[in-house]
Amino acid sequence: MTYSGFRVIREALRGDLGWGPAWRDADPKDHYDVVIVGGGGHGLATAHYLASRYGVTNVAVIEKGWIGGGNVGRNTTIIRSNYLLDGNEPFYEMSLKLWEGLEQDINYNAMVSQRGIINLIHSDAQRDAFIRRGNAMILNGADAELLDEAAMRREYPWLNYEDARFPIKGGLAQRRGGTVRHDAVAWGYARAADRRGVDIIQNCEVTGFRTKNGNCLGVDTSRGFIGAGKVGVAVAGNSSRVMALAGMRLPIESHVLQAFVTEGLKPILPGVITFGAGHFYVSQSDKGGLVFGGDIDGYNSYAQRGNLPVVEDVCEGGMAIMPMIGRARLLRMWGGIMDMSMDGSPIIDRTHIDGLYLNAGWCYGGFKATPASGLAFAHLLATNAPHDTAKAYRLNRFETGHMIDEKGMGNQPNLH
Numbered sequence: 001m002t003y004s005g006f007r008v009i010r011e012a013l014r015g016d017l018g019w020g021p022a023w024r025d026a027d028p029k030d031h032y033d034v035v036i037v038g039g040g041g042h043g044l045a046t047a048h049y050l051a052s053r054y055g056v057t058n059v060a061v062i063e064k065g066w067i068g069g070g071n072v073g074r075n076t077t078i079i080r081s082n083y084l085l086d087g088n089e090p091f092y093e094m095s096l097k098l099w100e101g102l103e104q105d106i107n108y109n110a111m112v113s114q115r116g117i118i119n120l121i122h123s124d125a126q127r128d129a130f131i132r133r134g135n136a137m138i139l140n141g142a143d144a145e146l147l148d149e150a151a152m153r154r155e156y157p158w159l160n161y162e163d164a165r166f167p168i169k170g171g172l173a174q175r176r177g178g179t180v181r182h183d184a185v186a187w188g189y190a191r192a193a194d195r196r197g198v199d200i201i202q203n204c205e206v207t208g209f210r211t212k213n214g215n216c217l218g219v220d221t222s223r224g225f226i227g228a229g230k231v232g233v234a235v236a237g238n239s240s241r242v243m244a245l246a247g248m249r250l251p252i253e254s255h256v257l258q259a260f261v262t263e264g265l266k267p268i269l270p271g272v273i274t275f276g277a278g279h280f281y282v283s284q285s286d287k288g289g290l291v292f293g294g295d296i297d298g299y300n301s302y303a304q305r306g307n308l309p310v311v312e313d314v315c316e317g318g319m320a321i322m323p324m325i326g327r328a329r330l331l332r333m334w335g336g337i338m339d340m341s342m343d344g345s346p347i348i349d350r351t352h353i354d355g356l357y358l359n360a361g362w363c364y365g366g367f368k369a370t371p372a373s374g375l376a377f378a379h380l381l382a383t384n385a386p387h388d389t390a391k392a393y394r395l396n397r398f399e400t401g402h403m404i405d406e407k408g409m410g411n412q413p414n415l416h
């Protein structure tokens with residue numbers, strides 16, 4: 001069924017009785033050309049691009065829970081491509097371009113909203129660093145705009161400019177950045193992949209990999225063995241746990257990150273803003289809630305829930321730039337598990353086992369990468385060669401020292 005305005009009107013007139021399920025509830029077959037482990041945004045996008053761009057349709061996506069139950073449905077929905085390093089910027093810019101055409105591509109309203117993102121500047125040194133980053137973005141075909149304090153005051157008059165511990169001196173804006181409704185991305189990719197014949201198998205946990213003479217033959221699951229020509233793993237916060245089943249120890253730590261939503265407020269925040277002297281980022285949802293987040297909880301965990309000390313820390317960040325946020329009541333909060341790599345950049349690569357491929361290490365920033373990650377992983381699975389924009393995301397860079405240390409923090413996942 002193709003979604004269209006006409007269809008919406010037609011269904012509205014007949015009690016919405018004509019809608020079918022958005023994707024089939026498939027039973028596992030004995031064998032697939034490609035099995036993707038993890039039905040998050042990256043796994044589903046990979047399946048969609050494998051089928052739509054590379055003609056590989058004998059594909060299964062295996063999800064231990066339900067579609068949208070992982071980080072793809074837990075993040076703060078921010079998309080952007082404001083990176084500095086060559087290893088990253090072309091990849092994230094490709095992702096932003098894919099977001100721009102996504103809804104037409106998958107015939108699904110994912111509420112892609114290019115409302116703009118502004119990183120606040122609080123010191124002269126930070127302005128210099130942001131100018132450098134803005135120039136790197138422009139050189140890679142992205143958009144960037146430096147705002148002085150007067151421009152900031154025009155756009156966001158209610159931010160705390162006077163009397164502030166960290167005065168706001170300007171901002172680095174990317175107007176094409178913004179937000180996307182996160183779970184709609186999972187549903188949209190799932191539906192688009194299913195329409196091309198991909199089996200989406202929920203409530204099916206991968207419990208092991210079968211290998212013979214260094215080749216991956218398939219996966220053991222809670223619903224039996226599923227044979228595969230190739231297996232791609234995209235399980236985000238569970239990467240280290242799942243790859244341990246194949247005998248691999250990854251340069252990844254799992255950490256909790258929380259997100260928060262206030263009660264609905266009148267429109268106040270036209271775009272996304274991020275605090276530059278602490279960790280706080282905020283946007284306003286179409287329902288009026290302020291959606292915000294900050295630092296990770298700071299200890300390793302696989303539990304999808306957070307703790308109170310970080311709530312205080314994040315709210316302090318919010319109060320520092322917009323004190324009136326203290327009047328808003330917090331409605332909901334939740335946690336997700338981040339796969340924090342040692343340099344803060346992702347991994348899209350083959351492994352030492354033939355036929356076993358890895359997509360991991362997305363840290364805080366994997367949602368905006370969803371389309372590019374799916375396309376690059378599909379390219380790798382289909383051709384055995386890395387996509388042009390993902391050539392730096394090799395697993396062995398942690399052995400050879402070719403880190404993509406965007407933040408310049410070194411081997412400290414808690415700082416990325």
Ligand SMILES: Cc1cc2nc3c(=O)[nH]c(=O)nc-3n(C[C@H](O)[C@H](O)[C@H](O)COP(=O)(O)OP(=O)(O)OC[C@H]3O[C@@H](n4cnc5c(N)ncnc54)[C@H](O)[C@@H]3O)c2cc1C
Pocket residue numbers: 037038039040041042043062063064065066068069070071072073074075076077078079204205206207234235236237238242257258259293334335336337338362363364365366367368369
């Ligand atoms: C609170 C929070 C806020 C965030 N904010 C942003 C943001 O604003 N912008 C941004 O770009 N990024 C953000 N991120 C990061 C982003 O959400 C993640 O990097 C990205 O969603 C991870 O990829 P995914 O969607 O494929 O992961 P997931 O949705 O987590 O998918 C992985 C799936 O693998 C499944 N799985 C695990 N183990 C197995 C197994 N053994 N067998 C089968 N299936 C298995 C899981 O159930 C899960 O559904 C945020 C994350 C969190 C938690």
